[in-house]
Amino acid sequence: xxxxxxxxxxxxxxxxxxxxxxxxxxxxxxxxxxxxxxxxxxxxxxxxxxxxxxxxxxxxxxxxxxxxxxxxxxxxxxxxxxxxxxxxxxxxxxxxxxxxxxxxxxxxxxxxxxxxxxxxxxxxxxxxxxxxxxxxxxxxxxxxxxxxxxxxxxxxxxxxxxxxxxxxxxxxxxxxxxxxxxxxxxxxxxxxxxxxxxxxxxxxxxxxxxxxxxxxxxxxxxxxxxxxxxxxxxxxxxxxxxxxxxxxxxxxxxxxxxxxxxxxxxxxxxxxxxxxxxxxxxxxxxxxxxxxxxxxxxxxxxxxxxxxxxxxxxxxxxxxxxxxxxxxxxxxxxxxxxxxxxxxxxxxxxxxxxxxxxxxxxxxxxxxxxxx
Numbered sequence: 001x002x003x004x005x006x007x008x009x010x011x012x013x014x015x016x017x018x019x020x021x022x023x024x025x026x027x028x029x030x031x032x033x034x035x036x037x038x039x040x041x042x043x044x045x046x047x048x049x050x051x052x053x054x055x056x057x058x059x060x061x062x063x064x065x066x067x068x069x070x071x072x073x074x075x076x077x078x079x080x081x082x083x084x085x086x087x088x089x090x091x092x093x094x095x096x097x098x099x100x101x102x103x104x105x106x107x108x109x110x111x112x113x114x115x116x117x118x119x120x121x122x123x124x125x126x127x128x129x130x131x132x133x134x135x136x137x138x139x140x141x142x143x144x145x146x147x148x149x150x151x152x153x154x155x156x157x158x159x160x161x162x163x164x165x166x167x168x169x170x171x172x173x174x175x176x177x178x179x180x181x182x183x184x185x186x187x188x189x190x191x192x193x194x195x196x197x198x199x200x201x202x203x204x205x206x207x208x209x210x211x212x213x214x215x216x217x218x219x220x221x222x223x224x225x226x227x228x229x230x231x232x233x234x235x236x237x238x239x240x241x242x243x244x245x246x247x248x249x250x251x252x253x254x255x256x257x258x259x260x261x262x263x264x265x266x267x268x269x270x271x272x273x274x275x276x277x278x279x280x281x282x283x284x285x286x287x288x289x290x291x292x293x294x295x296x297x298x299x300x301x302x303x304x305x306x307x308x309x310x311x312x313x314x315x316x317x318x319x320x321x322x323x324x325x326x327x328x329x330x331x332x333x334x335x336x337x338x339x340x341x342x343x344x345x346x347x348x349x350x351x352x353x354x355x356x357x358x359x360x361x362x363x364x365x366x367x368x369x370x371x372x
Contacts, residue, residue, distance in 0.1 A: 018042060019365035020071055020183075022064060023191065023357060024144040026162055026217035027051055030357055031067035034365035039202055041361060045071050053162045053217070057169050064171075065178035068140070072180060139185045141368030143194035143360045144171075145220060146241065150188040161259060162217055187368045192220030192320075193229050193240075195356055197363030199318045200224055203351065207316040211309060214356065215321035215330075216276065218257045219243045219301070223312055235312045245304045256301045264293050280326035294326075295333040302337020310342050316349045320356030327352040 017037045023030045033045040047070035049063050147156040153172020157163040172186045196212030204210055207224070214220035221242035223230040231240040238244055245252045254260050262273045268289050273279050283290035309317065323330060331352070339346040353359055 019139070019141060019369050020068070021141040021361050021364040021368065022068055022143070023194065023360045023364060024051070024064070024142070025191065025357075026053060026145065029064050029067050030361065031064075031071045032361050033071055034362055036365055036369055039362060041358060047071060054165065055163070056165050057174075060163075060166055060169070061171070061174055061178060064175055068175075068179050138183065139187055139368045140179075140183050141194070141364030141366075142186055142188045143191040143364040144188060145191045145218070146239075148188065148190070150190065153186060153188050160218070189229075189364060189367050190220070190222065191360055193222040194360040194363035194367065195220075195320050195353075196222035196224050196229075196318065197227075197366055198359030198361070199320075199351075199353055199363075200227060201362060201366060202359065203353070204316050204318065204349075207349075209312055209314045210316045210318065211305075211312065211314045212318045212320065213242065213301075213305070215256070215301075215319065215323045216258060218253050220321075223314075225312075230312075235308075237308055242305065242308070245308075247300045247304055252301070252304055256297045261293055261297055265290060268293075276323045277325070280323060280329055283329055284326065291329075294330060298330045298333040299337040299340075302334045302339075303341050306338050306341035306345055309338070309345060309348065314348065316351070319350070319352045320359065324352040324356070325354055 017035065019034050019036060021032055021034055023032075028048055028050055030046060030048045032047070033042040034040070035042045047067045049067045051060065051063060055063070144150075144155075145162070147158075147160060148154070149156055153170060153175075155163065155166040155169045155171055158167045172188065176182060176186060192212055192214045195214055196210060199212060200207055200210050208226055210224045212220075212222045212224070219242050221237070221240060223233075223236045223240050229240070230236050243251070243253055247255045258276050261279060262275065265271070265273045265279060273282065273290075279290050280294065283294050305317075319327075319334075331350070335346070335350065338348070
């Protein structure tokens with residue numbers, strides 16, 4: 001599967017310039033409209049709602065639909081008498097209130113994270129063209145974590161410690177009729193693949209072989225060869241999935257994951273810790289146990305990645321996920337793990353993207369537009 005190598009000039013004339021997208025994470029879903037001509041999230045269209053790992057099928061579908069329909073609502077799209085969306089590319093009326101949910105919150109803030117940091121290549125737009133009928137009624141890009149049958153839109157969360165009640169759920173078939181207006185097509189892709197595509201579009205357009213690793217609830221991965229997602233190739237792990245690798249004979253995520261690292265901390269100290277953000281905060285505050293757990297886990301990750309980065313001849317590795325906010329803490333042991341296995345990997349371009357959500361939204365849009 002391929003995507004354009006950059007925004008704007010690389011978009012085909014028949015591809016939509018504004019694409020609606022969803023990004024599903026372990027604890028949230030975010031909906032937005034992406035302006036591919038500017039490679040930015042269209043101002044005022046982002047809507048983020050919480051998800052829980054144990055969420056049931058009905059609540060999951062309802063939450064995704066609510067987020068998506070927030071993007072399609074009056075004030076995000078405008079209205080058109082016979083189709084429900086604007087096609088005149090004109091300016092928006094003031095957003096005001098959404099009839100079924102009350103006033104929209106300030107779009108510059110996250111309820112759970114405070115104000116958005118500077119997004120570098122994706123500053124808020126002063127305005128954006130209307131998300132027209134082609135975008136709203138055409139193809140949505142939806143980034144979701146695996147395991148997932150992306151071609152058929154079916155969840156496969158069996159024995160992976162997240163979304164267990166969604167296993168076998170036909171997300172595509174059941175979500176489509178809940179969107180108003182109903183889209184022609186939903187295009188699913190792995191969330192790490194979406195992150196990789198977005199990072200290449202905006203930050204590393206010259207990369208020939210880029211690998212993306214997301215660190216959070218679990219370990220996500222994607223391998224790009226000149227913008228093509230590589231999944232079935234002897235140069236990459238099975239399905240391009242780093243989470244299928246092992247460390248000392250055990251699954252990688254038994255060492256590197258929120259579950260593994262926080263459980264290890266509690267086992268060693270008797271104190272609970274609320275996720276990787278708190279664990280890294282404790283490590284930064286000179287908690288020796290927290291620092292040791294993070295150092296050991298990231299060194300192990302580097303060692304597990306090294307042979308595959310070498311086989312793939314990667315020139316760039318991009319890291320995303322909640323833990324990347326602590327890059328000064330996690331970068332050194334990760335680099336040490338890579339170079340300990342293969343000294344030449346010390347010359348790799350490594351980068352951490354704190355705006356992983358933006359990158360995933362952009363990548364999902366590029367994937368959907370090219371697939372439309």
